[in-house]
Amino acid sequence: MRIRTNHLRASLLATATNLGAREKAVTLPSGPAPHAKPDSGWALVTGASAGIGKELALGLARAGWRLVLVGRSAERLEAVRKSLAGPRAEKAVALRSDLSEPGAAARLYAECASRGIEVEILVNNAGSGVFGPAVDSDSADVEAMISLNVTSLTGLSSLFGRDMKSRGGGRILNVGSFAGLNPTPYFASYAATKSYVLNYSIALRAELSGSGVVVTCLLPGYVRTEFDGNAGIANSAYLAFSNANSLDAATVSKIGLTALRRGGAWTIAGATNRLAAAFFAILPKTASPRIMKAALDRILASKGKA
Numbered sequence: 001m002r003i004r005t006n007h008l009r010a011s012l013l014a015t016a017t018n019l020g021a022r023e024k025a026v027t028l029p030s031g032p033a034p035h036a037k038p039d040s041g042w043a044l045v046t047g048a049s050a051g052i053g054k055e056l057a058l059g060l061a062r063a064g065w066r067l068v069l070v071g072r073s074a075e076r077l078e079a080v081r082k083s084l085a086g087p088r089a090e091k092a093v094a095l096r097s098d099l100s101e102p103g104a105a106a107r108l109y110a111e112c113a114s115r116g117i118e119v120e121i122l123v124n125n126a127g128s129g130v131f132g133p134a135v136d137s138d139s140a141d142v143e144a145m146i147s148l149n150v151t152s153l154t155g156l157s158s159l160f161g162r163d164m165k166s167r168g169g170g171r172i173l174n175v176g177s178f179a180g181l182n183p184t185p186y187f188a189s190y191a192a193t194k195s196y197v198l199n200y201s202i203a204l205r206a207e208l209s210g211s212g213v214v215v216t217c218l219l220p221g222y223v224r225t226e227f228d229g230n231a232g233i234a235n236s237a238y239l240a241f242s243n244a245n246s247l248d249a250a251t252v253s254k255i256g257l258t259a260l261r262r263g264g265a266w267t268i269a270g271a272t273n274r275l276a277a278a279f280f281a282i283l284p285k286t287a288s289p290r291i292m293k294a295a296l297d298r299i300l301a302s303k304g305k306a
């Protein structure tokens with residue numbers, strides 16, 4: 001029995017270690033080439049005003065990239081722009097855009113083109129969630145989330161990806177979620193958008209293979225940001241659980257930037273999340289949502305409701 005348990009643990013660990021690392025990686029220099037044209041070296045980060053996106057922007061600026069910071073709040077973007085440090089930090093621009101609006105991706109692309117900005121690294125990080133029983137969710141909130149998490153991410157990947165392909169190089173980092181690996185009760189539509197992000201990223205990566213454009217997907221688990229509040233989560237027991245099991249945004253951003261540099265297909269942030277993903281991967285598709293629902297119901301019932 002003991003041998004069998006050890007064997008299962010070893011194979012779970014092996015699966016967890018290999019998840020997301022099955023393809024040969026292509027390493028990106030940590031910053032733009034020293035001989036790069038003075039107007040080159042642009043990295044665009046959506047959702048750069050807070051959370052993971054802000055940390056990704058800070059990290060890319062430190063590595064020498066010129067930043068295009070995108071979000072809805074001009075004030076917060078400006079504060080991030082001023083806080084950037086690095087050799088080209090003062091060249092950063094902030095572009096206000098609500099990426100949940102129809103046509104937002106095309107307008108943002110056109111704005112960059114009109115400024116002569118050639119994006120070499122695209123980070124599709126902006127995203128939102130809608131938490132609670134799916135049948136009780138506000139349909140306008142769900143539509144806005146799908147437009148942001150799916151439609152704009154797809155549009156930006158396609159528009160900037162086309163330019164990268166014609167130039168023979170570029171990087172796209174799409175921020176998915178651990179939740180996208182499995183059907184997730186109470187985050188049903190959010191998790192489904194993140195399944196889309198993962199599958200779309202892997203397919204796009206395959207299409208672009210050999211073109212010099214590399215697509216990577218980052219899958220964070222719980223992260224201490226404004227995400228839970230913005231998703232309408234008020235249950236204190238859930239928030240305590242999420243907080244206790246979370247990584248901070250700076251750690252997740254470091255994992256994301258390493259993944260971007262290495263150019264693997266996808267990476268799950270955090271050893272515990274990788275182990276949990278490996279565990280769920282060996283279960284039948286319908287088992288993980290049943291397990292998660294039972295666990296969430298217990299947590300949610302301990303104080304307040306979803």
Ligand SMILES: NC(=O)c1ccc[n+]([C@@H]2O[C@H](COP(=O)([O-])OP(=O)(O)OC[C@H]3O[C@@H](n4cnc5c(N)ncnc54)[C@H](OP(=O)(O)O)[C@@H]3O)[C@@H](O)[C@H]2O)c1
Nearest residue numbers: 047049050051052071072073098099127177223225226227
């Ligand atoms: N936190 C987590 O537990 C967690 C776990 C897994 C995956 N993720 C994913 O990680 C990504 C970043 O999330 P986060 O945790 O850093 O969340 P956050 O703290 O809520 O930050 C979200 C960022 O996206 C921007 N944003 C939101 N709606 C937007 C819109 N309609 N148009 C343009 N920008 C918008 C926000 O800026 P403005 O408000 O100024 O627009 C902000 O900069 C998301 O894709 C999320 O799904 C998060």
